[in-house]
Amino acid sequence: MITVHHLNNSRSQRILWLLEELGSEYQIRKYQRDPQTLLAPAELRRVHPLGKSPVITNGADTIAESGAIIEYLLDSYGNGRLRPADGTPARRRYTYWLHYAEGSAMTPLLLKLIFSRLPKGPMPFPIRPVVKAVARRAQETFIDPQLKAHADYWENELGKSRWFAGEEFTAADIQMSFPLEGAAARAAEQLGDKTRAFLGRIHERPAYQRALEKGGQYQMLA
Numbered sequence: 001m002i003t004v005h006h007l008n009n010s011r012s013q014r015i016l017w018l019l020e021e022l023g024s025e026y027q028i029r030k031y032q033r034d035p036q037t038l039l040a041p042a043e044l045r046r047v048h049p050l051g052k053s054p055v056i057t058n059g060a061d062t063i064a065e066s067g068a069i070i071e072y073l074l075d076s077y078g079n080g081r082l083r084p085a086d087g088t089p090a091r092r093r094y095t096y097w098l099h100y101a102e103g104s105a106m107t108p109l110l111l112k113l114i115f116s117r118l119p120k121g122p123m124p125f126p127i128r129p130v131v132k133a134v135a136r137r138a139q140e141t142f143i144d145p146q147l148k149a150h151a152d153y154w155e156n157e158l159g160k161s162r163w164f165a166g167e168e169f170t171a172a173d174i175q176m177s178f179p180l181e182g183a184a185a186r187a188a189e190q191l192g193d194k195t196r197a198f199l200g201r202i203h204e205r206p207a208y209q210r211a212l213e214k215g216g217q218y219q220m221l222a
Contacts, residue, residue: 002026002058002073005047007040008033009219011066012054014174016215018070020207021174024077029213066178068099070171082171094165097172105179108146112186115139147187154180157190163198177202185219 006028019026031041031053046053048064050116055064056072063072074083084090100190116139157164165172178213180199183191202208212218 002056004028005031005044005053005055005057006215007031007044007053008215008217010053011178013211013215013218014066014178015054015056015073015206016211017177018073018082018171018174020210020214021082021205022073022077025075030216043200066102066175070098070175074171082169082174084165084168084170088167090166094170094172097164098175100181101172101175105176106182107148108143108150109179109182109186111143112139112147115143116186137156144187144190147183148190151183151187151190151192151195154195154198158194158198162185162201173198173202 002024004012004015004019004026006016008030010033016028031044033040040051040053042051044055047057048055048062050064054065054066055062055071056070057063058076060073063069074081084094115135118135119128161167163169163173164176177199178211180191180195184196184199
């Protein structure tokens with residue numbers, strides 16, 4: 001049976017959602033972040049050397065990385081569902097968004113998270129004003145403009161079709177949910193109406209709601 005090694009408030013929520021969309025049988029092993037560092041517990045390294053989530057095990061198979069897990073699950077259990085047919089324009093769009101979500105979209109969001117927390121970390125009092133100034137400058141001159149560029153891109157693309165790969169919901173939309181929910185949590189003012197509507201649609205999906213119930217607290221939605 002598939003086991004999802006699920007870390008709270010992480011990308012592994014997407015994998016639970018995908019499995020619910022597929023109606024596949026699976027079990028969850030839950031892990032909690034350190035409340036101070038927000039890092040995954042060391043015990044995840046027993047599953048995968050990097051100790052990251054998501055990671056799934058299925059018999060002798062251990063698969064990490066969201067995109068690789070999505071492809072594995074669709075290859076194994078999809079039966080043609082949740083991705084367009086090979087060789088079609090929709091399939092090319094699907095493949096692009098599946099990789100864009102982690103390859104491009106997450107970078108400015110991670111930088112936003114790091115530079116927002118940097119001034120709040122422990123440091124000698126005399127340098128705190130300098131760190132705050134540097135963090136603010138980095139956000140104003142680079143990070144926030146990058147986020148705005150990506151947010152405008154999402155808005156434009158969602159103006160072309162209801163979902164990222166076309167008019168049909170696919171696993172690319174599941175993959176894109178994490179950066180968009182991250183943006184809604186950290187830079188909500190950047191999001192346009194079509195992007196907000198996309199988030200509303202995914203939150204209404206019964207499989208999404210079942211995944212939340214099974215996965216537990218998910219603060220990306222706060």
